[in-house]
Amino acid sequence: MKKIPLYLLLCVVTFATGCPKYRPKVDFNNKNSLVNQINEHMKAKQSAYVNALSTDPEKAKTIRNELIEDALPYIDEAYSDFVYGIATGRDRGNFVADVIELGTSAAVGITKGERPIQILGIALTAFRGGRRSADLNFYKDQSTPILINKMDGNRAKVRKTILDREKDDAATYSIGAAISDIVDYYNAGTLVRAFTELAKDTAVQTKEAEDDLLVLKGVPLTRPSTVAEAKLAGDALAVLDNLATGFASTVATEKANALRKLQNVVAAMAKDDDLRPFVTMAGISATDTDGQKLIDGISAVRRALDQDQAKQGKLDQVILANGQ
């Protein structure tokens, strides 16, 4: 019976204290550690692989796949640590350090007493030449979630390739190719690769974007309006709306008032050298007593001034000064 309280106590302690905080064994900042661990793992597997290759290709395939699958968790751990680091914010000094990639290297780990076979391993390589610090400064401005998403996507693509190739026999998918894929898998989770892929994506998007553009011919470019111009145009429009409403009124004085203001607007337009030709074109004059004709005429002039923003502004001012 004493066992029951003891079990209870153990359960309470376990659940109350929670799981220990996840701390990856591989410290990303210490790349030698990561590289050494993977290489150590590979050395033993490669010896077994070479022995089996000539006598039992199926066994060699199994050893190759084990080599891959046992190596990937080291990279996954390093990546988790790395992503945690950049997601929680790092100093800028770390940034350049993070752009180191891995490469394949021959004869890593051949030591005294080992069989004289070529053992492929992985090695640290400096980040690719040609990417200058100016580029890196530019990329530093990229949003961290975008970079992490890109790295996740890159890693998933390489992982899929590895899974597909693991089905191939040893002759088709050699251990050297497998190690290259492991290196690719690591590099897919680096900022350098994220930047390169993002740049490629942008280039593709730009190409796609340009492919479905509408094609115009001879449409003059219109200068964007300022806030003041937009306000002036809106105010003039409101005045015209009031005049149209007034002229449509059944109250005689309102109607007459609106007509008088419309005539004043047209008279002011006719006095302006720039606007006068348009008044003539619209076939209206300040002596017209048909208010609707004046409204239609002023509207026609507004539309005719389509692309002439200076004259449009002038007309707006005339309407505001004489139509209120």
Next chain:
Amino acid sequence: MPDPAKPVMHTVAFGANDIDSLKTLEISCETQEAHLLANIQSVQRAKDDGILVTAVVFKEVSGFKMGHLTFVEYNGTDVDEQSQRAIHTSQGETFICKGEAFVKNNPVKVLVFREKPKS
């Protein structure tokens, strides 16, 4: 002789690099509506004689009540489009169109709404 039954359309082109923000495009389109006495119909990215532009098409209307426009950027997904439409419709705005524009030379997906005209 223009067909009176056929609506009169105007195409206005803004240089891709001339528009520095969606707000600038918004007030420029409002100004065009006020001058052309026309309502916005579409916003499209275009090449005008080889130059990248935002082409905005307006349709002439009778009357002078326009109401202010609201241009909203969205990420191009249905989910974002529908959520933006729901937000702006609930504020009494009317959905006009969706399209694409250039802001500082970069393509931007936009939704266009019209604020309820003040009576």
